[in-house]
Amino acid sequence: MNVQPSQTDVQAPAAKASSVKDIEVDRNELDRSIADFVDRNPDYYANAFHTIHDTTAGIPRTFNWAAALFGPFWSAARGVWGFFWAFLILEIIAWVQIGRGTWGELGADAMAQAERQAARAEEFLLQAQAARDAGEDPSRFETLASNLTRAAERSRETAEAAAADAFMILLSGLALLVVLRLVQGIWSNVVYEKQYSRWRVAPGAVPSGYRTPNIVFGVALGLVIMPLTVYRFTIENIPDWLTAFPADPDHYGATARWLEAVIDDAARSGAGAFDGIVLVVRQILDTISLALIGTPWPVIMAVICVFAWRAAGPRVAIFTAAALAYIALLGYWEIAMETVALVGAAVVLCVVIGIPLGIWFGKSQRAYRFAEPVLDLMQTLPAFVYLIPIIAFFGTGNPPGILATIIFGMPPVIRLTALGMRGVPESIKEAATAFGASRWQLLKDVELPLALPSIMTGVNQTILMCLSMVVIISLIGGGGLGKVILEALQFAAKGPGLLGGFAILFVAMVIDRIVQGAFRRADHR
Structure with missing residues (x-):
């Protein structure tokens, strides 16, 4: 049974498209809006x-x-x-x-060069004439004069071509x-x-x-x-x-002397506080170093491999075992563990200080606006610049190196913790409050679990940034694998430098893979 479409059905889509195309616009109202926008020549701009x-x-x-x-x-x-x-x-x-x-x-440069060459050729001609008068062979001076004359001619041609x-x-x-x-x-x-x-x-x-x-x-x-x-x-x-x-050199000298005097006065007046900070950092570092270096190496290696297996899976455990074998076979075990102790002490302090600050900044926009320039300064100021006040206030060695590492590595965990806290939906917080949750329960059971992915990303970035400071803190007496790289740079030792660099790379990769794997497993549970 054939059913022929009616003419009305055939024209319906076209009529619909035509109605969409021919949407009525209030032209006068649009012209008034354009006139308000352009202020002058409204008719021209309306058209x-x-x-x-x-x-x-x-x-x-x-x-x-x-x-x-x-x-x-x-x-x-x-x-x-x-x-x-x-x-x-x-x-x-x-x-x-x-x-x-x-x-x-x-062509002014080429013309000036031609004049200099011609003048020099004239001098050689005079020397040739003097040599001839003295009965000596003038050919050497004449040859030089002839060469300079030809060079002057070429320079003039270049100048004329440029002018043309x-x-x-x-x-x-x-x-x-x-x-x-x-x-x-x-x-x-x-x-x-x-x-x-x-x-x-x-x-x-x-x-x-x-x-x-x-x-x-x-x-x-x-x-x-x-x-x-x-x-x-x-x-x-x-x-x-x-x-x-047109800078005045005296301004630079006066400003540098004033800044140096300010730093020296601050170092003298706050010597007790700075010594106390160094003591606390040294205690944390000594504790971690005793655990990593004082314990027999088979125990540490086994614990690290088992932890990598339980936290990130068998593949990461195999990679960890291979990396530790490379470090141990090349004789880097002790200084590699010193590097891990330095990074561990810096990361512990960054996390202990940074996460509470990030929670505070995530809850208080005013506090974050005040702290944001300081965080920008900590991240953008070159490390070699803030090593100078670190040395002035805290001296040299591993504890000041850890403090310099903290300045460089703390901003990511603060920023990402604050970002995670601000990303918790208000509706969820309102629902928890409506069910009678206290402020501590709201933070512990709602906000921190939801912000945990961002917080762990910040911790991971802080770990990697602290590892990147290993070589730099060796400049102020820090130990570990950075000292190997520094010595290789001083003596242009390519082999030891590359081997030490690969050791730092493997330490960074092992820590990164373990942290990322543990986070992924916790996220899938």
Whole structure:
């Protein structure tokens, strides 16, 4: 039985598509919105924006003559700062080419070299004449003079060729400037329409209108940046203050002496507190070192392999056994355990101090805003820089090296603990509170378990960052495998350096695999 579709059924999809395409837009209301956004020339920009909206393929057929004539300064006036900076830099390149082709001293270096070579050739000719008058052989001086004369001629030819290219350089700069202005004229309305679309979503956050302060700021930037840059790249003999900042050396000396005096005074006044900190760190380090180095090596090796097996599985246990065998067979066992003790002491202190701070920062946004610059400073300040105050306050050796490692390795566990605490859903906390959970129960039974993945990631990152400090703390008297690398660097010993480096790599990989495997197993339970 054949059922023919009715004409109404066939036309229904087309009618539906047509209805979607022909959505009615309140044109007057849209024009008023555009007028509020552009402030000046609303009719022009309304027509341009409508043309852009109606164009479904290709480049919209609009051209902004103001953008083409005034270039980046139109972008500044309209607050299109990305457009402003991009075309300001590109136009500077064009103006440099124009300047080089117009007043640039092209070939000046080659011409100066030619003059020096000619003067030197003249000196050799005079020496040849003096030798001839004295009855000596002048051929050596004549040969040198002839060679320098030919070199001077080649330098002059190079200078003349460079000067002859000036007109082509000028034309290329003008052509580039014209192209850039045409591009700005074609694309400025498109970019401005996108800014209008963002303005409709967030009116207070997106610049709008024609602002005189923006014009003043853009013109000031252009007058500072463009002339100085063009002058720098088109004039040969420029003043020294333009290429090197006119700094006064006395300022550096006075500031360095003041800072050194402050550090010395702080070290003297806080000597007791600093000694106490070193004592606590040394006690922790001695305890871990006694357990790792004082215990017979078969016991330690067996315990580590069994722990790796139970925590991360048989594959990690096999890798751990192979890594420990490499370390032991090459005679690195004792200093490798010293390295593990250093890292262990640093990680223990980082975790004991960092996790409570991370919990506090996760619960208090004000405290985190106060601590964030300090954490940024701890992570971005080069390690060699804060080794200097570490030595001044705590001396040298393993305990100060651990303190330097703590400064470098603590920020990840603090940041990721705070991130995990802030990531706990408020609905879950509200539900726990509604069921009568106290603040301690809420923290212990709800927030910390949910934040545990982020916290363990922070601990893992802290372990790896502490291991990366092993070589650096050897510079201030720290022991372990870092001392092997330092000695290899001092004597350019390639073999011992590579063997010690692989030992550090294996220690890092073993710790990382065990921690990651233990975390994955705990997460799957």
